[in-house]
Amino acid sequence: MKSTLLHPTYFGSIAQYAAIAQSDSIVFEEHDNYQKQTYRNRTYIYCANGKLLLTIPIKHIGNKGRQLYKDVRIENDFQWQALHWKSLESAYRTSPFFEYYEDDLVHLFENRKDFLLDFNYECMQFVWDCMQLDIGYTKTASYQKKTEDLIDMRTLVNAKIKAPVNLESYIQVFSDKYGFIPNLSVLDLLFNEGTNALTYLENQVIF
Numbered sequence: 001m002k003s004t005l006l007h008p009t010y011f012g013s014i015a016q017y018a019a020i021a022q023s024d025s026i027v028f029e030e031h032d033n034y035q036k037q038t039y040r041n042r043t044y045i046y047c048a049n050g051k052l053l054l055t056i057p058i059k060h061i062g063n064k065g066r067q068l069y070k071d072v073r074i075e076n077d078f079q080w081q082a083l084h085w086k087s088l089e090s091a092y093r094t095s096p097f098f099e100y101y102e103d104d105l106v107h108l109f110e111n112r113k114d115f116l117l118d119f120n121y122e123c124m125q126f127v128w129d130c131m132q133l134d135i136g137y138t139k140t141a142s143y144q145k146k147t148e149d150l151i152d153m154r155t156l157v158n159a160k161i162k163a164p165v166n167l168e169s170y171i172q173v174f175s176d177k178y179g180f181i182p183n184l185s186v187l188d189l190l191f192n193e194g195t196n197a198l199t200y201l202e203n204q205v206i207f
Contacts, residue, residue, distance in 0.1 A: 003027045005140075005150040007069075007157035008120040009039040010056060011127065014167060014201070016156045017186045021201035026137035029154055030117070033066040034058075038157045040069060041116055043185040047091040050178050054084050054185075058116060072116045085109040088187070095173050097194035101130055127186055131198045166205050 004023040006016060008030075016039070020026055034040065041056040057075040061067055074080075085106065092098040105126060113119040128135075146152075155161060169180040172192055189197045 002149065002151050003138075005029060005147060005152045005154055007032070007038075007040060007154055008117060008124060009157060010041055010043045010054075010120055011123045011185045011187050012043075013039055013156065014183050014186055014189050014204075015206055016153070017127070017189075018167075018201045018204040018206045019153045019156060020135065021131075021133065021198060022204075022206075023135060023151070026135060027150055028137060028139050029143070030070055030139045031141075031143040032069050032154075034069045034072045038159055040072075040120070040157060042159060043187070044159075044183075045088065045091050045185050046172050046174055046178075046181055046188055047087065048174060048177075050174075051181055051184070052087060052091065054087060056080055056084075056116060056119075070115070070117045074113050074116055074119065076112055076114075081109040081113075092173065092187070092191040095191040098191045100194065101190065104130075127190065130190055131201075133198065168200070168204065170200060 003025040004019055005027045006019065006029065008028050009016060012020075041058055043054050045052050045054060057078045057080055059073040059075045088105075089098075089102075108119075108122055108126060113122075127133075167182045169182070170189065170193055172180060172188065175181075186197075189200060193200055
């Protein structure tokens with residue numbers, strides 16, 4: 001079976017993790033140019049006022065043009081880590097499984113992070129450990145616009161692409177106020193479904 005080609009993301013959307021859970025192996029794109037308005041540095045959660053965007057600020061490079069994703073540095077002049085953690089606590093403190101995972105999760109927001117790609121791998125590893133995902137992965141050696149030997153799911157990094165319409169609903173903390181919001185950060189699924197999150201991902205139709 002072919003491996004699936006994906007971008008490392010800031011925790012990642014539910015659609016992306018469904019692709020991961022249903023793959024035999026993963027290849028992560030490491031040689032693309034950084035693009036704005038993608039899940040590379042943003043994630044969406046469900047708070048008391050509805051859908052909330054969390055964005056990691058990055059350092060601007062002025063007139064130097066494009067830069068590789070792996071070279072993108074995080075702008076730490078802003079207290080983004082404290083803000084993101086406070087937002088996650090506020091949104092999910094009353095969810096069924098937040099307390100179960102928070103001691104491991106909070107460490108990601110306590111120490112300074114320099115490179116966006118490195119931090120995203122840390123976020124990914126946290127999710128994989130929580131879900132006990134036993135899937136191998138490798139990294140690209142060069143950028144290829146088209147691939148024949150991989151299932152190319154790199155478009156899932158684009159935050160503007162609508163969520164798959166067939167994602168099944170699950171109980172969310174504030175669903176009684178705003179209804180079900182699909183394809184949020186995988187953290188939303190993890191905090192609400194806990195050990196059932198992997199089964200949910202394996203049963204979604206995204207390919």
